[in-house]
Amino acid sequence: MGLQKSREWGNSMEKEKTLTRRKFLVRAAQGATSVAALPLIGMRRADTQEKPAEENNAVAGKKPITRVLGRTGIEIPIVNMGVMNADNPALVRRAFESGMRLFDTAAHYQRGRNEEMVGSVLRELKARDQAVIVTKVFLPPPQREIPAGQVKAFFLKTAEESLRRLKTDHVDVLFSHNVWTVDYLKNPGVLEALQQLKKQGKTRFVGFSTHMAMAECLDAAAGMGFYDVALASFNYSFHDYVPLHQALAKAAAAGMGLMAMKTQCQQDWYREEMPPELQAFYGGQVMHPALLKWALRHDFIACAVPGFVTFQQMEVDWACAFGIEYTPEERKFLEDRGVKLAMAAVCRRCGACASTCPRGADVPELVRAHMYAFSYGNPGHARQTLDVIPAGRGLDLCRDCDNCRAGCAGRVQVARRIGQLKEAYA
Ligand code: SF4
Ligand code: SF4
Known part of the structure; x- marks a missing residue:
């Protein structure tokens, strides 16, 4: 695939001083049905008014590093766009x-508006044939036990809706989204639907995609030969997690x-955790x-899809596509x-x-919802995440619980995060 030459960039570093990567503003995402006033901690916004920064001299005239996306044969730059949190077509x-x-988008990101934005921009640019569109079908976990025929029908219908929103007759990769069990990875309804859509040319x-039990799912998928591509969380917090490295390899x-994905450790993690x-x-x-270079320096990773939401963030991330050698400061950071x-x-x-709440709350999903609200600054997606937790296992349980005893196997401050979620959503 031909790659367009990078545009010339200019005085971005000056502007970076005034347009900070982290902004303490809450974006009241459309579709967030009952978001109370979210605490102004660690939130960032997709500033729809922000204008593109000037050209970036650092990458002017250079070509990005490209890699091939496995057996698809698609050649892409090593840094691309995770569109999920962005709402600015510019x-x-x-x-x-x-x-x-x-x-990288999905049918349920911003309740379909994310796909619409991608489709509209590519249409305006007349660039559909130069772009690689990745989208996803998310079947909420409570429905994953329905008969395979219904699962298949759900996938087929959702994929058709995605094509309409994306204004195209096919996507390049269609994902089964948020897979965390091998059973669901191998669900006959999912496999039949994906196979049919591929045969029909609706996806190439x-x-x-997987966020939890990733090593098991990747390991199983490697043996199946069915899935062409996988999207996994991979960041420096996994630096010593050997099973994931082995499964990815x-x-x-x-x-x-x-x-x-999540290459920068869930975005604003350092506000809470780092001194x-x-x-x-x-x-x-x-x-x-x-952090981004750390992920990209593993050559089993074809590309990263950082979820930047400002032009400044985009520049910082995109610059990594042109060289993944660490600077002395970056090396010092990683070794600190x-x-x-x-x-x-x-x-x-x-x-x-999962089993640490005495009342039976779905703690991993509550922690994930917290990440969307407080790290990604995407309260709408946090709301969607909370909405698919079955009744009696979500924040409804936590409302009258004043002493959270849920805990993490590592050092995540689970009780604090659930407390913040309660303030924002309960
Ligand atoms: S607040 Fe109470 S109900 Fe909610 S997760 Fe913590 S212990 Fe469980
Ligand atoms: S135990 Fe800790 S690291 Fe594991 S899912 Fe729960 S909060 Fe995350």
Whole structure:
């Protein structure tokens, strides 16, 4: 696939001083049905008024590093756009014009508006044939036990709706979204639907995304030969988690194309977990490229899809596509003992907290909803996450519980996070 030359960039560093990566504003996402006043902690916004920064001299005239997405044969830059939290079409446009080619969205992101935005921008740019569209079908967990025929029908219907919103007759990769059990990975309804859509040319390739029990799912998928691509959380908090590294390497060796998400450790993690003096010392211009490069330096990862929401964030992330050697500051950041300790406080989605609530709340999903609200600044997606937790296992249980005893196998402050969720949503 031909890659458009990067546009020239200019005085971005000056502007970075005024447009900070983290902004303490709450975005009242449309579709958030009952978001109370969210605490102004660690929230960031997709500033729809923000204008593109000037051109970036650092990458002017250079070509991004590209890799091949496994057996799909699709060649893409190593950094692309995770569109989920973005609601500014100009940002999508700029991402494409800069040279990013893969756009990762999903049917349920912003209740379909995310796909509509991607479709509209690519249509305006007349760039559908130069772009790689990845989208996803999410079957809420309570419905995953329905008969396979109904699962298949749900997938077929949702995929058709996605095509309509994306204004295209096919996507490049269609994912089964948020897979955390091998049973669901192998659900006959999912497999039949994906196979049918592929045969019909409505998707060129099929895949799955996974946030929890990733090693097991990747390991199983490597042996199935069915899924062409997988999207997994992969960041520095997993630096010592050998089973995940092995599973990713095995999946890549089996020909799967691997995409990395949550590469910057769930965005604003450091506000809560990292000592203020380290935050001040390293700042976003060191920690973000360091974290993104760490993921990209694993060659089993074909590309990353960071979820930037501002032009400044995009520039920082995109610059990593042109070189993944660490600067001395980035290396120092990654080797800092305080940073490594803070990494133990990033949720790895291991699921070990599932049985720690004496009332039976779905603690891993509550922690995930917290991440969307307080780290991603996406209260609408947090609301959607809460809404699919079955009644009697969600925040409704927590309302009259004044002493949270749920806990983490690592150092995530689960009780504090659930307390913040209660303030915002209960
Ligand atoms: S909060 Fe802790 S125990 Fe729960 S999923 Fe995250 S890392 Fe695992
Ligand atoms: S607040 Fe109470 S009900 Fe909610 S997760 Fe914590 S212990 Fe369970």
